[in-house]
Amino acid sequence: MSVFVDGHNSWLNEHVESCVRSHVPRVIFVDDVAKIPAQAPATFQFCSGYGLSPHFGVLNASRTSLMNAYPNSDALSRKDCLGKIVEYWAAKRPGSTLRKHVPATAQLSLDYSEYVEEALAAADDLTLLSSLGQGGHR
Structure with a gap:
C-alpha cells in the first residue's frame, strides 16, 4: 500500500503514520502525492484538503483507494x-439510539492541540497578567 500523509496539523501526521504502520505491515510512505506509482494496487491519502486535484487523480487511478481530506483544522476539531x-451521551444513556446513528470516532486530538501555540502566546502576553490582576481587585 502506498500512503501519503500531509494533514493540516503537522503534529498529527506522525500519529497517523504510526497507526497505518501498525495495521499495514508492507506500507510505503511517500512525501509527495506525485510519487505514488501510477495504477497502484492500494493507496491511502491523509491530506489537508487544499489543492486536491492531484489527489483525486491518484484516487481514480488506484485499484483500491481511500482519501481523508479535511479542508481546515476547524473541521477536525468539530x-x-x-x-x-456522543461518547458522553451514550455513556450516561446506554439505551440511546444516538450511538447507532453516529459512526464511531477515534479521538485524534488531545486538548485541541492545534490551539496550543496560540494559548501559549496568550499566556505570555502581559495584558492577560494585568487583566487577571485587575480581576482580583473586584
Whole structure:
C-alpha cells in the first residue's frame, strides 16, 4: 500500500503514520502525492484538503483507494467534539439510539492541540497578567 500523509496539523501526521504502520505491515510512505506509482494496487491519502486535484487523480487511478481530506483544522476539531459529545451521551444513556446513528470516532486530538501555540502566546502576553490582576481587585 502506498500512503501519503500531509494533514493540516503537522503534529498529527506522525500519529497517523504510526497507526497505518501498525495495521499495514508492507506500507510505503511517500512525501509527495506525485510519487505514488501510477495504477497502484492500494493507496491511502491523509491530506489537508487544499489543492486536491492531484489527489483525486491518484484516487481514480488506484485499484483500491481511500482519501481523508479535511479542508481546515476547524473541521477536525468539530468532528472530534461531536465524537466526544456522543461518547458522553451514550455513556450516561446506554439505551440511546444516538450511538447507532453516529459512526464511531477515534479521538485524534488531545486538548485541541492545534490551539496550543496560540494559548501559549496568550499566556505570555502581559495584558492577560494585568487583566487577571485587575480581576482580583473586584
